[in-house]
Amino acid sequence: xxxxIDKAIARRRAxxxxxxxxxxxxxxxxxxxxxxAPARLRRIGVLLPTPWSRVSHLSDAFQRGLREAGWxxxxxxxxxxxxxxxxxxxxxxxxxxxxxxxxxxxxAVTVPAIQATQQATKTIPIVMVxxxxxxxxxLVPGLARPGGNTTGLASAIQTLAPKxxxxxxxxxxxxxxxxxxxxxxxxxMHTDWSLTEATARKLGIKVRPLELKxxxxxxxxxxxxxxxxxxxxxxxxxxxxxxxxxxIVEFAARHRLPAVYGxxxxxxxxxxMSYGTSVSDHFRRAGYYVDRLLKGARPAELPIEQPARLDxxxxxxxxxxxxxxxxxxxxxxxxxxxx
Numbered sequence: 001x002x003x004x005i006d007k008a009i010a011r012r013r014a015x016x017x018x019x020x021x022x023x024x025x026x027x028x029x030x031x032x033x034x035x036x037a038p039a040r041l042r043r044i045g046v047l048l049p050t051p052w053s054r055v056s057h058l059s060d061a062f063q064r065g066l067r068e069a070g071w072x073x074x075x076x077x078x079x080x081x082x083x084x085x086x087x088x089x090x091x092x093x094x095x096x097x098x099x100x101x102x103x104x105x106x107x108a109v110t111v112p113a114i115q116a117t118q119q120a121t122k123t124i125p126i127v128m129v130x131x132x133x134x135x136x137x138x139l140v141p142g143l144a145r146p147g148g149n150t151t152g153l154a155s156a157i158q159t160l161a162p163k164x165x166x167x168x169x170x171x172x173x174x175x176x177x178x179x180x181x182x183x184x185x186x187x188x189m190h191t192d193w194s195l196t197e198a199t200a201r202k203l204g205i206k207v208r209p210l211e212l213k214x215x216x217x218x219x220x221x222x223x224x225x226x227x228x229x230x231x232x233x234x235x236x237x238x239x240x241x242x243x244x245x246x247x248i249v250e251f252a253a254r255h256r257l258p259a260v261y262g263x264x265x266x267x268x269x270x271x272x273m274s275y276g277t278s279v280s281d282h283f284r285r286a287g288y289y290v291d292r293l294l295k296g297a298r299p300a301e302l303p304i305e306q307p308a309r310l311d312x313x314x315x316x317x318x319x320x321x322x323x324x325x326x327x328x329x330x331x332x333x334x335x336x337x338x339x
Contacts, residue, residue: 065287
């Protein structure tokens with residue numbers, strides 16, 4: 001009897017060994033009943049002017065937007081990033097790289113990046129971020145039905161620049177001379193400058209424009225401000241000024257120069273006040289567009305989203321350091337007061 005049992009065990013072991021050999025040779029024997037193959041990673045590209053490491057809060061916002069839609073890096077999506085590091089001429093080559101890598105969606109940040117991506121592909125869906133006024137810039141024919149392969153978010157409206165000057169005048173009624181820092185290399189900023197200058201002239205403010213085309217220009221700009229001694233500062237927000245916001249804010253504070261900015265990030269860094277949209281929210285909403293496009297929505301029929309809200313953000317501590325008493329009319333209209 002024991003011999004028969006031993007022989008049965010030996011036959012079973014031989015059978016299992018043979019099945020294992022077949023599995024190794026070509027027939028894949030599943031390790032677990034019902035086991036599933038890993039999900040395919042959907043591939044998206046991101047083309048931006050500044051490395052994520054320098055704007056980590058924007059990277060976090062973008063990833064948060066993806067997670068809200070169910071997309072998690074490394075699990076069901078892979079994000080391939082290219083940064084021009086402040087050199088817009090590099091966008092064309094990077095856009096071609098992302099197209100050649102067969103990205104399913106490309107997120108393009110700022111007008112130069114969007115233009116380069118549109119030149120590189122007419123078929124891969126493009127999500128615009130920080131696109132300023134995309135119709136005026138010729139990026140799309142319309143907001144409701146953008147047509148082509150481009151959709152996304154419009155980051156500015158025509159009333160923003162004049163409202164910032166009006167806010168400055170209301171806060172400092174006696175202001176008559178102001179310096180303005182802007183980046184003429186960014187085509188989207190020219191309208192901001194012209195509207196700022198026109199509004200300032202109506203309000204009796206003489207504005208001197210100071211061009212910031214590269215980080216190295218900041219030292220000469222600071223010297224010009226110290227030489228001219230303006231009564232206030234206006235900073236037109238774009239990727240370069242955003243990147244250099246800590247230096248700009250520190251300079252304004254050290255020289256007791258009241259300043260108005262185009263993004264709340266400047267106020268969070270210690271600046272006096274800002275009027276504009278939330279850049280972080282734009283990056284978060286980009287995740288929504290990526291989700292819709294990956295699920296088959298056509299970019300030509302996906303309406304471009306305009307700013308849902310415009311915020312006045314005031315830094316009360318900065319005002320106190322400047323010895324500035326903020327008018328109640330400004331404080332009451334502020335959407336957020338940082339104390």
